[in-house]
Amino acid sequence: MKIAFYGSSLLSSYWNGAATYYRGMVGELARLGYRTTFFEPDAYGRQQHRDIEPPDWADVVVYPATIEAARDAMARAAEADVVVKASGVGVFDDELLEGVMRAARPDAVKIFWDVDAPATLAEMGAAPDHPLRRILPALDLVFTYGGGPPVIAAYEGFGAKRCVPIYNALDPATHHPVPGEERLRADLSFLGNRLPDREARVEEFFLRAAALQPERRFLIGGNGWHDKPMPSNVRDVGHVYTRDHNGFNTSPLAVLNIARDSMASTGFSPATRVFEAAGAGACLITDAWVGLDLFLDENTEVLVARDGQDVADHVAALTPDRARAIGEAARARIVRDHTYARRAVEADAIIRAEAAAKRARIVA
Known part of the structure; x- marks a missing residue:
């Protein structure tokens, strides 16, 4: 089957945290017989900061950021x-939402794929005339990359026929153990762009932990942190390309995951960083959120922190041997249960069933 996929970018992770997810899903769907044309705008400097060139498992159309294009x-x-x-x-x-669904053939399966469901749902709740609220009942499916039961209930409450979480996962060919790099050595590293609904949690879980452990080395990566006041033991390395993710994750004693406000409050929303770090065999420390136990077990496969003091305590107590054991256990769990190959099989079954049902309705 042919897929027309309209997203932010398949080629670049620059200001685009969903890139890993898109690549994992589109790549694995290709193995199941789909051919995807991915449409992405030339915007936000992404094409100037590509991580990959157009792959052989998808056709990529980069269009100018104009309404005509x-x-x-x-x-x-x-x-x-x-x-x-x-x-x-x-x-x-x-305009894209309304335009592509209007252009779709009557027999085509029409999907809204939400890579930030808590934020989207908040927008719809605040705007009764939101375009997605208007068009939702006419769509066949909503896929989300997280959210669990709260997101499913909310989407169905807004009129979605069916909402299914297709969670983030691991592409073992992309994220895997590598030797650490001296330039990325630290006691704790965090990777994430500076966003309004993340910054306060970074201040608490990362920067406060650094202030509480002044003798330890902390490393922050991602866009936008260059002018953020930080303790002197924090080093900012800026944007980290996908090719450098493995080294970023294997070089420190531990890696920190910090959920954005909306995802932490909703739960059931593991970030791509969770799977990338675990896939590399990193010892992961994460802030607490409901549903974590669906993916990793606390204390044996991941360390959980409720605030910056907890993070500082975890770092202080960690030994290289324990960090290695936690990282190896997490990698084994993720490789076994949470790969994009598994997620693609889930999505494929749902899409094919919906396509068959639509064809039957049209024939009838």
Whole structure:
């Protein structure tokens, strides 16, 4: 089957945390017989900071960030058996949603794929005339990359026919153990872009922990932190390309995951960083959120912190041997249960069943 997928970027992770997820899902769906054309705008400097060139398992159309070019891209939805509009494209999101679903053939499976469901649901709750609220009942499926029962209930409450979480996962070919790098050595490292609904939690869980452990080395990566006041034992390395993720994760004693406000409050929303770090065999410390035990077991596969003091205490108590044991246990669990190959099989079964049902309705 042919998929027309409208997202932020497959080629670049620059200001685009969903890149790993898109690559994992689209790549594994290709193994199951799908051919995806991924439409992404030339925006936010992403094309100038590519992590990969167009892969052989997808066709990538990069269009200028103009409404005319976006309309040309929308029209191509008519070529596909499955039409996907992802959240957070960042350019003409509302127009894309309405345009691609209008262009889709009657027999095409129409999907909204939400990579930030808590934020999207908050927007819809605050705006009765939100474009997604209007079009949701006409879509066949909503996929989300997290959220669990709260997100499913909320989407169905807004009129979605069916909402299914297709969680983040690991691509073992991309994220795996490598030798550590001296330039990335630290006692604790954190990777994430500076965003309004994350910054306060970074201050508490990372920067406060650094202040409580002045003799330890802390490393922060991601866009936007260059002018953020930080303790003197914190080093900012800026944007970290996908090719450097493994070294970033294997070089420190431990890696910290910090959920954004909305994802922490909703729960059941493991970030891509969780699977990337675990896949590399890193010792992961994460802030607490409901549903974590579906993915990793506390104390044996992950360390959990309720605040910055907990993070500081974990770092102080960690030995290289214990960190290694936790990282190895996490990697074994994730490789066994949480790969994109498994997620693609889930999505494939749902898509094919919906496609068959639509064909039967049309024939009838």
